[in-house]
Amino acid sequence: MDTTDRPHVPSPAARLSGAPAGLALSCHPGPVVAVTGLATALAVSSGSAHGRWVLVGAAVLAGQLSVGWCNDAFDAVRDAGAARPGKPVARGAVGRGTVWGAAFTALFLCAVLSFACGAAAGAAHMTGVVAAWAYNLRLKGTALSWLPYAVGFGSLPCLVALSLPGSPWPAWWAVAAGALLGVAAHLGDVLPDIEEDLRAGVRGLPQRLGPARVRRLLPAPLVAATAVLLLGPSEAPGGRTTAVLSGVALCAVAAATVCAGPRPVGAWRKAALAGTVAAASADVALLLARGTQIA
Template identity: 35%
Template sequence: MARPHLPRRRPAAPRPAGTPVGEPVAEPTTPPGPTPPAAGSAPTPGPGSKTGPTTGSTTGSTSTATAEPAGTPVAPPPPTPRARRTGPARILDATPVLLVQAAHPRQAVATAVLMSVAAALADRPTRELGLVLLTVLVGQAMLGWHNDLVDRRRDAAHATRGKPLADGRLDPGTAWFALACGLLALVPLSVAHGPTAGLIYLGSVAIGLLGNLTLRTGVLSFVPWAAAFATYPAFLSYGGWGGVGTDEAPQPAMVLLAALLGVGVHLLTALWGLVADHEDGWTYLPLRLGLRLGAARLLALTALYLGLVTVAIGFVGTTSGLGTG
């Protein structure tokens, strides 16, 4: 006869010390912790797990996404590299080309050529004509660099074209270095015309530099231009070669006409920036005239004015000469 199978009794839990006999002992509870996953289900990550939470479960499929732990810094995207120009466009971004562009080359070349022509009409020797051309060209380039350095933020705000300092293609430190080198070259070039002529031209450049900082936004904006141009006849009449100048003073009429010429050049160069200057609240002479006459009429009158002054300079130069001697 087979022995009946009896269920095995679970061992009794140990009785804690001090518990009276006959009092039931509480069953041990399951310690807190992660619950074992049921059969066929995805495991649930517990504390410290590197696996992110499960999201987006649907019938028949389960999709999971891994999330970054809270507080993890997100790295910024890499900067987009600026497209490098190739061919002729790359040459235009070369530092020497940008320095030429920032020097106001058209105004610089025009002024230097006109001064050389005036020196030729004053019967200056040919070797001195080249010296006049180079000296004036360096001085005008310095004025152009300084002007673009002063107006760098204004030009950037107005998105002015053709300003490498404003659009970031030319570093301001490079322009300041070029300006310093220009000064080191201008001093011996100016003195080569003679002490008096050299000091006069250096004074003319100093007036232009101050004009970039003062008076340019008000009604007296023409004063630095008139004063700088008024020194040109004296620079030519006192000029010589090899540091030996002359003692021939300029004709007073030539000084006056040169000052009037400077006012006309100021009007002409200011015409292209009247809109931006008006937005910035400038009240200088070209803007006042432009608002009253209109830009087109002001341009026509300025051209006529410059033509008349040039004719007067030529008349005085041919009848009385540049100097008083």
């Protein structure tokens, strides 16, 4: 019998050996590392004691793992239908039930670790994590798709500040900057997949706006975050601060100009991406530099 056209089905042994790797890849390791690193660095820069910033980092890590696993487990059927090769659950590298189990376990650990930082800190962080779960389960396909990102990133300065001795309230500008960076992260994350998402019936805010409008809009929250970080703290910006603000704003405006065309290609696409990444990196650096002032 000719079996050349039969789909390859991994053996039970192969599936078992590949499950740990599939589970690790299905958590969205890039965003997990980036967000955990940002929150941990912010906790360190805020002056947290050694044990406290480790606890903050562990709480954020558990929360991000739960969000990533929830996303892949919930979207497994749609990802399989779209034949997305980068999705381990969709291609059968790890079972959907296994990933759901990991997601809920990480969510439980996140709650324990978050509230170990303090009641207010735990409540603030869990609000952000629950918002991210709401994005995965429902809000991704609505005009409010940006809101969980704003809440989630805005909750990170809250977690850091409220975990400090005395549980001080976070500075408004730190929360606002985090929320704006979250909106930018949402736009940048969704932008490459807008057309594919539309074919799959996903109609979040970026999908409704379309790729061209999202490319033009993306620099706006980055410029706004820069302005908040430089002008929000009580100390008046000096000449160097003004220069940084102007430089970052120019990078973002340049990115918006390059991205304004319907389909930027080649070196122009890379230039637009570089300008946007430069603006985002400068904003993160400014946030970390202001770490001691967030509470």
